[in-house]
Amino acid sequence: MSKITEQVEQLAQPIVAGLQLELVDTEFVKEGKNWFLRVYVDNPDGPMDIEQCAVVSEKLSEELDRTDPIEQNYFLEVSSPGAERPLKKEKDFEKAQGKYVYIKTYEQIAGEKEFEGYLRKADPDALTVEVKIKTRRKTVEIPRDKVAVARLAIDFSAPLD
Template sequence: MSKITEEIEKLVSPIVDDLQLELVDIEFVKEGRDWFLRVYIDTPEGNIDIDQCAQVSEKLSEELDRTDPISQNYFLEVSSPGAERPLKKEEDFQQAIGQYVFIKTYEAIDGMKEFEGYLLAYGPDALEVEVRIKTRKITVIIDKEKIALARLAIDFSA
């Protein structure tokens, strides 16, 4: 996490906690010539609505104006993480057990760096994903430190 996203997390966490929402992720990225501060929120049930996003956006905007932690111009976006929600925290992975996921690794495992399948287990050091390769299913064990990206995915084969 960058210094800016850490600062934003300190500002937005009390806001989402007060509204009984969940902070999913924070991004501060440059796209073209513009900078974007993106805050992804959800409800514990996974059904965030536009009014809740607007509430968080308004309150966070006030805090950002008050504290001014970002020197350059940027656009603030507060939204749902969507159907392909990122998996970053321990709780995210625990809640995703049994769900279809996409995992990208820093280095190849059995010649592959991308895995799509059902998350079978998540432990202190590794996770297990059931992956379909053509007509057969295999279980792949992925060390946590090798994970570059993890998110929920949509199973189009179902």
């Protein structure tokens, strides 16, 4: 994590916690010639709404103006992580057990680098994912130190309610 995102998380955490929300992720990225500071916030009690994002954005913007941790110009974006929320912290993985996930690895495991399936177990050392290959199910154990990206995913093969 970069120094800027760490500083922003330290500023954002008390603001978000004070609103009974959860800080999911922070990123500071350059796209084209512009810099973007993106802060992803979720509501553990239900769906996020635009007003909650606006309140976080306003309070965080005031704090960023006061402390001025970023030298260059940037755009602040506060939003919900959406349905495909990233899994970063240990509690994210714990809450995601039993849910459909997407995992990309740094190197091949069982001949693959990308996995979609149900997270059956999340240990500190490994993730156990049940994947479907054509008509059969297979369980794959993915070492945590090999995980490049992990997020919730949408299972398009599941029947609609």
